Amino acid sequence: AQTxxxxxxxxxxxxxxxxxxxxxxxTSESNYYLFWYKQPPSxxxxxxxxxxxxxxxxxxxxxxxxxxxxxxxxxxxxxSDSQLGDxxxxxxxxxxxxxxxxxxxxxxxxxxxx
Amino acid sequence: GAGVSQTxxxxxxxxxxxxxxxxxxxxxxxxxxxxxxxxxxxxxFLIYFQGTGAADDSGLPNDRFFAVRPExxxxxxxxQRTERGDSAVYLxxxxxxxxxxxxxxxxxxxxxx
Numbered sequence: 001a002q003t004x005x006x007x008x009x010x011x012x013x014x015x016x017x018x019x020x021x022x023x024x025x026x027t028s029e030s031n032y033y034l035f036w037y038k039q040p041p042s043x044x045x046x047x048x049x050x051x052x053x054x055x056x057x058x059x060x061x062x063x064x065x066x067x068x069x070x071x072x073x074x075x076x077x078x079x080s081d082s083q084l085g086d087x088x089x090x091x092x093x094x095x096x097x098x099x100x101x102x103x104x105x106x107x108x109x110x111x112x113x114x
Numbered sequence: 115g116a117g118v119s120q121t122x123x124x125x126x127x128x129x130x131x132x133x134x135x136x137x138x139x140x141x142x143x144x145x146x147x148x149x150x151x152x153x154x155x156x157x158x159f160l161i162y163f164q165g166t167g168a169a170d171d172s173g174l175p176n177d178r179f180f181a182v183r184p185e186x187x188x189x190x191x192x193x194q195r196t197e198r199g200d201s202a203v204y205l206x207x208x209x210x211x212x213x214x215x216x217x218x219x220x221x222x223x224x225x226x227x
Contacts, residue, residue: 091156104158
């Protein structure tokens with residue numbers, strides 16, 4: 001069975017600074033996807049970034065980038081130039097290729113301070 | 115609508131009662147998912163529909179939980195004989211097809227007293 005671990009329950013960062021959220025996972029699969037989702041108080045899960053395991057290049061989306069270490073089964077999220085609107089819960093998630101369920105970690109609460 | 119719509123936003127019910135939670139997916143999305151998020155946890159998969167059929171219901175916790183999607187669009191999650199442990203946020207998501215990005219709704223917060 002796959003598991004996703006987020007070891008940082010809470011993080012804080014000052015506006016305009018950079019913060020990194022950690023995620024590790026366990027799987028015996030070779031082909032899979034990894035995701036970071038943001039959940040603001042509205043409860044809606046918003047996709048931040050997606051990484052295909054077969055791609056060596058780390059995914060980037062504007063201020064968001066990942067450090068994907070397949071051998072170490074690590075998938076951290078770096079947020080650059082943090083903004084107040086980045087304040088939210090962040091969830092790391094795993095999905096087997098050709099599967100239909102996301103497996104989520106327990107989340108990291110990020111607070112961005114002015 | 116522009117996004118996935120879930121109603122009601124909040125539902126309070128008494129232990130033992132029956133509840134229905136509704137999900138309106140994005141128009142044209144064939145795949146629909148239900149997840150349950152307990153306090154302080156990440157969402158947990160309940161069921162996946164492809165069109166009208168439940169392609170994977172392995173996440174439903176027991177036979178008190180049931181979901182339908184009769185016309186391949188709107189879905190209803192039904193919970194019989196609710197228990198206090200059913201209290202959670204129930205999230206619905208849809209995608210254009212399997213493996214496409216998921217679009218989530220704002221969830222229904224269910225409180226069983």
